[in-house]
Amino acid sequence: MRLGAHAETVLEWLALRLNLGPKPLADTQAAFQFARIIMAASRAGLFEALQSGGRTAEEIAASRGTDPRATGKVLDALLAHGYLRFRNGRYELNRLFRKWLLADSPHTVVHKLDFQEIEWRWTEGFDQWLYDGTARDMHRTLGPNEWRRYQWGMRDFSTAPATELAWRARPPKSARALLDIGGSHGFYSVQLCRRHPEMTATILELPEAIPTAAEILAREGMGSRVVHRAGNALEDDLGTNTYDAVLIANLVHHFDADQNLRLAQKVARALRPGGVFMVMDAVRIASPAEADRPDRRLGAVLDVYFALTSTSGTWSVEAVQEWQRAAGLRPLRPVWLQTMPGAALLSAIRPD
Structure with missing residues (x-):
């Protein structure tokens, strides 16, 4: 498995091939931001709110007690990366992701996404570890x-x-x-x-x-x-x-x-x-x-x-x-x- 940015268009492929764009930023900024979006959406229950069918951003926010404006922005980010679909004014959970993002699925990763919040804090120790090499256990x-x-x-x-x-x-x-x-x-x-x-x-x-x-x-x-x-x-x-x-x-x-x-x-x-x-x-x-x-x-x-x-x-x-x-x-x-x-x-x- 190769991590990081991957081209979707010919122009993006050329940009990566010719080193025209800063790949280190694509590998870091977009990745860590979207990771936190997925984790926050899962912990807030936004995917669970779509288990039974499509809903508007306002309906989802009301059912989960989240801010409507913030919820809409998170839903759009998930939509842009294929986690959701948008039809007839409503957001729907992509069929492929129902397998992973609903708590009652036998294949759920909801609990792992929750634990990643703890792992995220652990990785803040990388800088010091690089200097002293001491494991934190x-x-x-x-x-x-x-x-x-x-x-x-x-x-x-x-x-x-x-x-x-x-x-x-x-x-x-x-x-x-x-x-x-x-x-x-x-x-x-x-x-x-x-x-x-x-x-x-x-x-x-x-x-x-x-x-x-x-x-x-x-x-x-x-x-x-x-x-x-x-x-x-x-x-x-x-x-x-x-x-x-x-x-x-x-x-x-x-x-x-x-x-x-x-x-x-x-x-x-x-x-x-x-x-x-x-x-x-x-x-x-x-x-x-x-x-x-x-x-x-x-x-x-x-x-x-x-x-x-x-x-x-x-x-x-x-x-x-x-x-x-x-x-x-x-x-x-x-x-x-x-x-x-x-x-x-x-x-x-x-x-x-």
């Missing part, structure tokens, strides 16, 4: 309500990649027991268990995260097939020959190299012969030579973000596979996710 600063917003946001974020992972992962055909390390809301486990009816899953999660995570998981109606267990993967024993598959999704970017190596070794002991260790995460470039590869671009950006907000950053394919080999596992070919550009599923098998 922002997760430790979250209050109870912010933790709740974070977990709901991560559930929304997982919807598409969890479904794809469930179809493209290759656990053993006889797999019965899955360990999901740091799985929080549990949707990756849910989708894997739905795909493999004989499988049950245990989600190992920090105790303070479980109340909200359990609430989110309960919506899926999986009963005893997917359950939480309080613990800390970096400190707890994971057992020996206990699981057919172990999943770590969107977590290794929080750990340093030594922690990830020790965790891979514990996972290897916990796997039964023939079991599979699955790591899913955004992937960073291994060297500057990879910077222009389409499947690496977003991972390079997220590497900066996680280096600021956590204690590490994203990892290269080679780094993850080296931990797996050092733990006695045999890495498989990476699976690049189509629904989460820049992310890959990196699996390794414990030899029989």
